Amino acid sequence: MTSLTAVPLSWYLTLSVILFVLGVTGFVIRRNLITAFMCIELMLNGVNLSFVAFSYELKQVDGHIYSFFVMVVAAAEAAVGLAIILAVFRSRQTLLSDEVNSMKL
């Protein structure tokens, strides 16, 4: 411990775990397609935090690059995903995943 105020790395990783698990929870319990999609973004953010934390620990910049790629892919994913939600809404007039059930037996 170099100084009294240094934060252990495991705290950052625990925060990342908490955010990821909250994202999983929201994805499972929310039925609004847009909110479920936002929970996926929350999971990606949690993982990004662990990338940056490991990058600090290893004193290498690679983790930042991975984190950056995750952001870029998340942007592309958001564009396509929201277009899909738009198409679903246009054909069914609903955003609730419970009501999109035409493939259900």
Place this chain on the structure above:
Amino acid sequence: MDLILFLTFAFVAVACAINLVLQTHPISSALSLVGVMGSLAVLYLLLGGEFIAAAQIIVYAGAIMVLFVFVIMLLNAEGEPVAMGPKLSRTLGIPLIVALAGLLAFIVHRVLPPGAGVAFGKFTGGTALDVGRKLFTDYVLPFEVTSILILIAILGAVVLARKEIH
């Protein structure tokens, strides 16, 4: 100082994330997600990631969340009706979630060797200069592939979102 900043913004992030999950109206969830992303940007700064913190604010809290809010307004999304699931999932849900988080946190604490801890200013290799140099030397192929991916995503979004022309 590090500890105070970490605890403050970690608390804000977790509170906003819980709010995101519990709110029924999507616009409240979107604003909570902006809160999570903003506090994560501060944590990135504490970890020495200047560039990634700026990108977090600009790309995530700026561009992606604007897209979300735009779609919420466009579709005039209202809050979802409150409906409880089956009794089994209501009673088992929270314990299982806590168990999952506890297991992952336990593994993190178990596997990680005790290090020096995170202090602001100990790692300064995350500036735009360092990230850019690495990105355009070692990671230039993934970078170019990403540009193709974004091009495909734009085309896909346009095709999916356009009105059918009869």
